[in-house]
Amino acid sequence: MSIFTILTILAIFAALAFFRASLFSWLIAFAVIVPFAAIDSRISDNTLQYIYVALGIFLTVFGLPHLRRYFVSRFILNFFRKVLPQLSQTEQEALDAGTVGWEGELFSGYPHWQQLLALPKPQLSREEQHFLDNEVEQLCAMIDDWQVTHHDLDLSPASWQFIKDNGFFGMIIPKEYGGLQFSALAHSAVVTKLASRSGTAAVTVMVPNSLGPAELLLHYGTQTQKDQYLRRLAEGKEVPCFALTGPFAGSDAGAIPDVGIVEYADFNGEKNVLGVRVTWEKRYITLAPVATLLGLAFKLYDPKHILSDVEARGITLALIPTNTPGVEVGHRHFPLNSAFQNGPTTGKDVFIPMDYIIGGQDSIGHGWKMLMECLAAGRSISLPASATGAIKLACRTSGAYSRVRKQFHVPVGKFEGVEEALARIAGNLYVMDAARTLTAQAVDRGEKPSVISAIVKYHCTERGRSAINDAMDVHGGKGICMGPDNYLARSYQQTPIGITVEGANILTRSLIIFGQGAIRAHPFVLKEIHAAADTNHDRALREFDDVFFSHVGFSVSNAVRTLIFALTGARIVNVPSNGVTRIYYQALTRYATAFAFIADMSMLVLGGSLKRREKLSARLGDILSQLYLASATLKRFEDDGRPIEDEPLLHWGLQDALNRIETAFDGVLQNFPNRPIAWLLRALIFPVGRCRQPPSDKLSHQVAALTYQIGATRDRLSAGMYLPSDEQEAVGALEAALISTYACEPMQMELAKAVKSGRILARDELVQIDEGRALGLINSDEALQLKRDYQLRRKVIMVDDFVKLGP
Numbered sequence: 001m002s003i004f005t006i007l008t009i010l011a012i013f014a015a016l017a018f019f020r021a022s023l024f025s026w027l028i029a030f031a032v033i034v035p036f037a038a039i040d041s042r043i044s045d046n047t048l049q050y051i052y053v054a055l056g057i058f059l060t061v062f063g064l065p066h067l068r069r070y071f072v073s074r075f076i077l078n079f080f081r082k083v084l085p086q087l088s089q090t091e092q093e094a095l096d097a098g099t100v101g102w103e104g105e106l107f108s109g110y111p112h113w114q115q116l117l118a119l120p121k122p123q124l125s126r127e128e129q130h131f132l133d134n135e136v137e138q139l140c141a142m143i144d145d146w147q148v149t150h151h152d153l154d155l156s157p158a159s160w161q162f163i164k165d166n167g168f169f170g171m172i173i174p175k176e177y178g179g180l181q182f183s184a185l186a187h188s189a190v191v192t193k194l195a196s197r198s199g200t201a202a203v204t205v206m207v208p209n210s211l212g213p214a215e216l217l218l219h220y221g222t223q224t225q226k227d228q229y230l231r232r233l234a235e236g237k238e239v240p241c242f243a244l245t246g247p248f249a250g251s252d253a254g255a256i257p258d259v260g261i262v263e264y265a266d267f268n269g270e271k272n273v274l275g276v277r278v279t280w281e282k283r284y285i286t287l288a289p290v291a292t293l294l295g296l297a298f299k300l301y302d303p304k305h306i307l308s309d310v311e312a313r314g315i316t317l318a319l320i321p322t323n324t325p326g327v328e329v330g331h332r333h334f335p336l337n338s339a340f341q342n343g344p345t346t347g348k349d350v351f352i353p354m355d356y357i358i359g360g361q362d363s364i365g366h367g368w369k370m371l372m373e374c375l376a377a378g379r380s381i382s383l384p385a386s387a388t389g390a391i392k393l394a395c396r397t398s399g400a401y402s403r404v405r406k407q408f409h410v411p412v413g414k415f416e417g418v419e420e421a422l423a424r425i426a427g428n429l430y431v432m433d434a435a436r437t438l439t440a441q442a443v444d445r446g447e448k449p450s451v452i453s454a455i456v457k458y459h460c461t462e463r464g465r466s467a468i469n470d471a472m473d474v475h476g477g478k479g480i481c482m483g484p485d486n487y488l489a490r491s492y493q494q495t496p497i498g499i500t501v502e503g504a505n506i507l508t509r510s511l512i513i514f515g516q517g518a519i520r521a522h523p524f525v526l527k528e529i530h531a532a533a534d535t536n537h538d539r540a541l542r543e544f545d546d547v548f549f550s551h552v553g554f555s556v557s558n559a560v561r562t563l564i565f566a567l568t569g570a571r572i573v574n575v576p577s578n579g580v581t582r583i584y585y586q587a588l589t590r591y592a593t594a595f596a597f598i599a600d601m602s603m604l605v606l607g608g609s610l611k612r613r614e615k616l617s618a619r620l621g622d623i624l625s626q627l628y629l630a631s632a633t634l635k636r637f638e639d640d641g642r643p644i645e646d647e648p649l650l651h652w653g654l655q656d657a658l659n660r661i662e663t664a665f666d667g668v669l670q671n672f673p674n675r676p677i678a679w680l681l682r683a684l685i686f687p688v689g690r691c692r693q694p695p696s697d698k699l700s701h702q703v704a705a706l707t708y709q710i711g712a713t714r715d716r717l718s719a720g721m722y723l724p725s726d727e728q729e730a731v732g733a734l735e736a737a738l739i740s741t742y743a744c745e746p747m748q749m750e751l752a753k754a755v756k757s758g759r760i761l762a763r764d765e766l767v768q769i770d771e772g773r774a775l776g777l778i779n780s781d782e783a784l785q786l787k788r789d790y791q792l793r794r795k796v797i798m799v800d801d802f803v804k805l806g807p
């Protein structure tokens with residue numbers, strides 16, 4: 001056979017794979033190409049006959065569904081059932097709980113960018129914006145975070161009352177129950193703004209609006225329960241908490257040892273009330289010390305078979321007024337110098353009537369499913385918003401401080417070393433805010449984004465951790481010395497809280513993102529699992545056969561596309577942009593294809609053991625995460641109207657993401673246990689090696705400057721944060737000092753020249769200003785302006801000192 005013939009045949013197969021041809025098209029291609037190739041090879045007639053027979057059998061078996069199922073799919077299904085990862089009931093319920101959105105497109109290997117771009121721009125309603133501009137603004141202004149976290153270790157009574165009176169606890173509660181009925185986007189915006197002022201206030205407000213009694217009642221409560229509690233929760237007459245975690249069940253929350261035994265007892269003067277005697281020991285419970293309504297998760301048992309023949313009924317949720325005899329609340333933990341209310345709760349043999357169970361008797365045993373179904377919404381909002389709010393403050397202040405503060409006669413922000421840190425803060429913030437918004441909008445569309453919520457929770461809190469570290473470095477000693485004028489230290493101290501809660505980050509990265517994503521968001525795997533689990537053999541085989549061959553076509557296609565996109569730099573991919581974003585859409589399509597391919601190969605080679613290979617799973621999750629964050633960044637840039645001034649932020653966010661994607665691929669390939677497969681994968685994914693670099697020094701320089709250049713981009717970066725106008729406040733003074741710095745620098749340069757030439761003799765800056773005025777270098781208004789600038793700078797640079805530390 002000539003080289004030309006071989007290449008032509010390969011090209012035909014590659015084209016079939018590239019365009020995801022149907023099984024039928026493949027069979028026709030085989031029917032034509034194999035005889036042609038055989039004749040072209042001039043083999044003997046005998047051999048030719050064997051080839052025709054083999055081809056005939058092959059085409060008949062694969063072309064006739066009944067035969068294919070009997071001779072092929074049956075065996076694959078049996079093998080699949082053997083290697084299928086064993087899912088516990090809690091894992092199964094977690095998988096079933098979520099919905100699939102944009103991550104499904106990323107897993108498809110060929111994201112349809114138009115779908116992303118067609119999503120509406122984020123927009124708050126007038127009422128929501130009014131609440132942010134008024135109630136939230138007022139609450140922020142009321143809070144003195146130093147007083148809260150150092151002296152009172154609690155919000156002030158006035159702040160508590162304001163929160164309750166103004167519906168902050170009822171943002172997710174419908175208006176018919178007296179709640180604000182805000183969108184997830186508004187809820188996220190409120191938490192973001194509060195977090196830019198006080199972590200304590202943000203946590204206090206976000207918890208009742210997250211996974212807790214209100215959310216659970218709304219979805220599963222009986223009408224009586226809704227009527228009894230929702231209005232009181234919305235009006236702040238009840239303070240809720242939700243207790244799942246205990247000393248012996250943290251990340252493995254499904255293993256809670258807390259129990260409830262079904263029995264009859266006397267309750268509230270009534271005889272023989274059917275209920276549950278519950279014993280629990282919980283810890284880390286936010287708002288528990290001040291809660292009036294305790295949401296509780298426990299395992300319910302019915303040993304006397306009062307309800308049914310089944311003794312162990314599973315995780316059950318109840319709402320228990322904390323004044324119920326036997327309920328212990330009130331003690332406090334002290335989470336990293338934060339002053340939000342958090343503490344343990346215990347109860348021993350506390351009797352609760354059946355109607356305390358959320359959803360009533362019918363909901364017994366459905367607790368885990370209920371929690372998983374509701375988790376995604378809260379996890380999509382609270383922690384991404386609080387991390388982003390804190391970094392808005394860090395970015396705005398770091399930029400301003402680095403411009404106002406000078407060393408070696410140069411603003412520290414202009415030193416290349418500091419520029420690197422500033423660029424990371426701003427770049428990370430741009431991406432975090434984009435991801436926060438896109439994810440909140442998914443919740444508003446009714447999605448329960450279980451995979452995306454884990455991505456955005458993990459990456460916003462991790463990027464927050466990196467950015468707050470950078471902000472501390474930029475501020476030098478100013479960030480270290482605590483006191484009312486230190487606006488960073490509490491965020492720095494409290495950062496690990498967000499990392500730990502709602503799924504601790506190591507677990508989230510290693511187990512959840514890819515682990516759930518691969519099954520939940522993959523176009524075929526969940527269908528294959530469902531087919532394999534079907535006990536009706538014929539139906540299972542039919543469905544499995546259908547999905548499996550589509551899956552094979554999908555994988556082969558991704559393999560071919562991976563190579564072609566890598567060789568062409570994905571320039572052939574049609575994307576909805578001709579501007580500055582075009583190369584990014586193309587690059588992301590390339591990596592999405594490669595990701596879909598490597599995900600399949602990993603599952604094929606490692607099967608159920610992939611679950612235990614957490615380091616590989618984490619890196620695969622990193623690829624998916626960066627694809628999502630990069631998508632969100634592109635969407636944000638488009639929604640903002642593609643401002644030219646923001647392009648450095650777009651480039652930073654995308655280049656950083658693409659570089660991280662390649663690093664994650666490289667990590668998977670280096671550590672892939674099956675080496676020949678790893679070599680094959682590397683040859684397809686990186687045929688000419690890696691090509692991405694982290695953002696360049698030049699780009700970092702441009703991004704850093706955006707943090708201190710007064711203008712629309714700086715405002716967009718920190719939009720939605722609380723910005724005090726009072727110059728007596730540290731942040732207010734810093735903002736004023738930045739404006740003043742730009743205004744006064746030309747005059748200061750004039751005075752500096754006069755000092756250098758010996759016309760001004762004084763050493764003290766304030767006296768130099770007077771001398772400059774006397775010499776006519778500046779007028780009296782300018783002299784006043786320069787003196788104010790001096791005072792502002794001093795206020796910004798100084799740190800707090802105390803006559804005495806400690807009690």
Ligand SMILES: Cc1cc2nc3c(=O)[nH]c(=O)nc-3n(C[C@H](O)[C@H](O)[C@H](O)COP(=O)(O)OP(=O)(O)OC[C@H]3O[C@@H](n4cnc5c(N)ncnc54)[C@H](O)[C@@H]3O)c2cc1C
Nearest residue numbers: 242243244245250251284285286335501502504506507510
């Ligand atoms: C301030 C604060 C507020 C909280 N509020 C509440 C609340 O209101 N209600 C409530 O019910 N709970 C609450 N929690 C509990 C929180 O959800 C848990 O702390 C969290 O689930 C982790 O459990 P743990 O602390 O026991 O850590 P552990 O489960 O002991 O984990 C320790 C480490 O092991 C890692 N790890 C565990 N399993 C795996 C795995 N399979 N793979 C990889 N890594 C793993 C974790 O990521 C973590 O890094 C709160 C916690 C804190 C600190």
